[in-house]
Amino acid sequence: MQTALLVILVVAVLIFGFWLIQYSQFRNEEKKRQFELRRESQKAISPIRLRAYERLALLLERTKPEHMLLELQKSAPEAMTTWTVGQVQQYLLQTIRAEFDHNQSQQVYVSDEVWDMIINARDQMGAFVIAIAAQIPADATAQTYAAALLTAYSSNGATPTDKALEELKNEAKELM
Secondary structure: OHHHHHHHHHHHHHHHHHHHHHHHHHHHHHHHHHHHHHHHHHHHHHHHHHHHHHHHHHHHHHOOHHHHHHHHHHHOOOHHHHOEHHHHHHHHHHHHHHHHHHHHHHHHHOOHHHHHHHHHHHHHHHHHHHHHHHHOOOOOEHHHHHHHHHHHHHOOOOOHHHHHHHHHHHHHHHHO
C-alpha cells in the first residue's frame, strides 16, 4: 500500500514537472510570437508614423506667418495692395484652420503631449493673427498688417509653433 502511494506520488510529481516544463515552453513561445508580431507591426507602422511626423512638421511650418503671407502673395499678388487688413486676417485664419483640418487624422501617430502642443500652436497662432490685426488702424494697408505681423512674430522668441516643432522632431528621432 505504501509502495503504491509512493509510486502514485512519484508519478504525480513527474506529471506535474512535465506539465510545468511544457507550460513554461508554451509561455516562452507565446512571448516570442508576440514579440515577432510587434516587430512586424512596427516595421509596417514606422514608415506611416514617420510620414505623419513629416506632415505635422509641414503643418507647423505652413502656419507660420512668413509662409502664409508668401503663399498669399503667390496666389493673389494684388492682395497686399488691394486687400483690407480684415481680408488678410480672414485668409490667415482660414489657412490655419484648413491646414489643421487637413492633418487632424495624424494625431493617432503622435503622443498626446505632442498633439496638445500642436493644438496649442494652432490656437496661439490664431490669437496672434487676431491680436496684431486689432493693433493696426482700420484704414491700414495689407502690407502694413503683414509687416507688423512679421515683426511681432520674429521678435517673439520661441513661439508655440517652434516649441511644438521641436517636440515633434524629438519624438520622431525616438522612432529612428
